[in-house]
Amino acid sequence: MVLDLYSFAKNERLRLKVRAADAEEVPSVVGVWPTANWQEREVFDMFGIVFSGHPNLKRILLPDEWQGYPLRKDYDILQQDTAWVRENLGIESGSEAILAVMGRRP
Amino acid sequence: MGADELVINMGPQHPSTHGVLRVKLKLDGERVIGSECVIGYLHRGVEKIAENRTYQQFAPYVDRMDYVAAVSSGLGYCEAVEKLLMVEAPPRARVIRTILTELQRIASHLLWLGTHALDIGALTPLFYCFASAKKF
Numbered sequence: 001m002v003l004d005l006y007s008f009a010k011n012e013r014l015r016l017k018v019r020a021a022d023a024e025e026v027p028s029v030v031g032v033w034p035t036a037n038w039q040e041r042e043v044f045d046m047f048g049i050v051f052s053g054h055p056n057l058k059r060i061l062l063p064d065e066w067q068g069y070p071l072r073k074d075y076d077i078l079q080q081d082t083a084w085v086r087e088n089l090g091i092e093s094g095s096e097a098i099l100a101v102m103g104r105r106p
Numbered sequence: 107m108g109a110d111e112l113v114i115n116m117g118p119q120h121p122s123t124h125g126v127l128r129v130k131l132k133l134d135g136e137r138v139i140g141s142e143c144v145i146g147y148l149h150r151g152v153e154k155i156a157e158n159r160t161y162q163q164f165a166p167y168v169d170r171m172d173y174v175a176a177v178s179s180g181l182g183y184c185e186a187v188e189k190l191l192m193v194e195a196p197p198r199a200r201v202i203r204t205i206l207t208e209l210q211r212i213a214s215h216l217l218w219l220g221t222h223a224l225d226i227g228a229l230t231p232l233f234y235c236f237a238s239a240k241k242f
Binding site (some may be wrong): 046059060061062070071075077 | 145146153
């Protein structure tokens with residue numbers, strides 16, 4: 001976890017790095033900086049990092065029910081929550097759907 | 107929740123509207139006593155798309171992040187790539203970049219001003235802003 005902090009009053013910058021093991025929780029800084037609320041939600045949404053003590057830690061950009069964390073490097077570019085997409089959008093998605101379409105081409 | 111309290115839903119409007127979001131409002135009569143924002147309607151996952159593109163291939167994506175100041179976000183991206191590659195744009199290009207981003211800044215601010223006035227019920231400023239923007 002890397003936190004980039006900036007003070008308008010002092011015009012000073014601070015970069016804070018915190019190491020966290022896989023599935024280890026990181027303490028929330030919302031109690032110190034309320035604006036971190038949505039940013040921590042985005043990090044949770046995209047990377048699955050859990051911030052302990054966060055007042056409302058749920059997905060912010062993706063649907064609440066989405067499975068997986070897309071910005072992780074092991075999340076393939078063609079990967080989707082195919083079940084969610086099928087149920088809510090009524091279409092097939094993901095690498096298998098794309099390969100099926102490519103297979104039908106002459 | 108009290109007897110006079112009411113939860114109503116505001117938005118989302120059509121996805122092409124600017125700043126599309128949904129607000130769950132908690133009202134006491136006409137007084138807003140609480141709100142919850144639901145965003146993400148325009149989330150495109152450009153970071154993920156970028157993982158599978160070359161530097162040149164990704165340039166058009168950043169231009170579309172702000173459709174009235176495409177050069178501004180494009181320039182930020184190009185300068186980052188140039189820094190990574192340790193190359194520098196020639197003086198003529200730097201001058202052109204400055205002129206273009208300044209024009210884009212004026213255009214995007216005019217659109218912000220006009221549509222902001224429109225959103226709070228004033229129609230006329232939009233025409234003045236668009237007329238000024240078209241001069242560029």
